[in-house]
Amino acid sequence: MLLVIDVGNSNTVIGLYRDTELVVHWRIVTTHNHTSDELRVLIMMLLQQDNIRPSDINGCCVSSVVPQFNMALTEVVRQSFNLEPLMIEPGVKTGIQLHIENPKELGADRLVNAVAAVDEHDGPLIIIDFGTATTFDYVTDKAEYKGGIIVPGIQLSANALFENCAKLPRVEISTPKSIIGRNTVDHIRGGLTYGSADMVDGMVRRISEEAGVQCTVVATGGLAPVIAETADSIDVVDPLLTLKGLRGIYSRNVRDAS
Numbered sequence: 001m002l003l004v005i006d007v008g009n010s011n012t013v014i015g016l017y018r019d020t021e022l023v024v025h026w027r028i029v030t031t032h033n034h035t036s037d038e039l040r041v042l043i044m045m046l047l048q049q050d051n052i053r054p055s056d057i058n059g060c061c062v063s064s065v066v067p068q069f070n071m072a073l074t075e076v077v078r079q080s081f082n083l084e085p086l087m088i089e090p091g092v093k094t095g096i097q098l099h100i101e102n103p104k105e106l107g108a109d110r111l112v113n114a115v116a117a118v119d120e121h122d123g124p125l126i127i128i129d130f131g132t133a134t135t136f137d138y139v140t141d142k143a144e145y146k147g148g149i150i151v152p153g154i155q156l157s158a159n160a161l162f163e164n165c166a167k168l169p170r171v172e173i174s175t176p177k178s179i180i181g182r183n184t185v186d187h188i189r190g191g192l193t194y195g196s197a198d199m200v201d202g203m204v205r206r207i208s209e210e211a212g213v214q215c216t217v218v219a220t221g222g223l224a225p226v227i228a229e230t231a232d233s234i235d236v237v238d239p240l241l242t243l244k245g246l247r248g249i250y251s252r253n254v255r256d257a258s
Helices: 036-049 067-081 108-120 154-164 184-211 224-228 241-253
Strands: 002-007 011-018 021-029 059-064 125-130 133-139 144-152 216-220
Touching: 002 067, 002 241, 011 241, 021 241, 036 067, 059 067, 059 108, 059 241, 108 125, 108 133, 108 144, 108 241, 125 184, 125 224, 125 241, 133 184, 144 154, 144 184, 154 184, 184 224, 216 224, 216 241
Parallel strands: 002 059, 125 216
Antiparallel strands: 002 011, 011 021, 125 133, 133 144
16 A cells, blocks of 8 residues: 655644545644654554554655754664655656746645646646645646645635634635625635635736736635636546655656555
8 A cells, every 4th residue: 555645833733545546534633843753653543543564555746835853753764664755846747747946846735736636637827725824836738737826725824813813703615605704703804715716716817917827727625616616717626636746756767556
């Protein structure tokens, strides 16, 4: 089985593939100061609850945007599974041509998402990831990564309101029934969800106009389903896009990716 791990700023998603089947996946909070011992215990507990033995795992692929997490995670994979993880970094085969000024600046998660989107959908593509930051990436029908956009994420914006406006409460992000809210909580929810949806539609329109093509828009990330309810431009919602991309990259770099 192939162990795939996507380390984000807020959450880490872990999955297990048997051939092309995603057997199980888990989402945990990313804690930047985890020791390798703590990580090993956590991963072993997740495997144990689904009756998966460490010996069942014969490969590992990792994308991470938290550099201080990488050494501990690499040590865990080596000690627990006697494997060297394939880290998404410069030199790894992806099938994507990077047409940007400094390819080393591109987040591993965004590259992995591009790989999965190209594997599953006809281009050109706009890939939106609703994470700690909301990112937009444009990929041509020739699998050329041309660049993108970064804006503050929806949860990050919600946290900023709560932390910097004394009278505003912390809210769970969901779409209110009416754009004109009748209470403070719905005022905030409407601004976050309808505002994000309109921002998405506007950004997609601007990217498509500048590129001169009509794009298929693929969205991922925890809040993608919420925004897709209101945004007109999102064609596909795939919460597991990054895990699919990790498997795709592993299969390009290592034989027997099962």
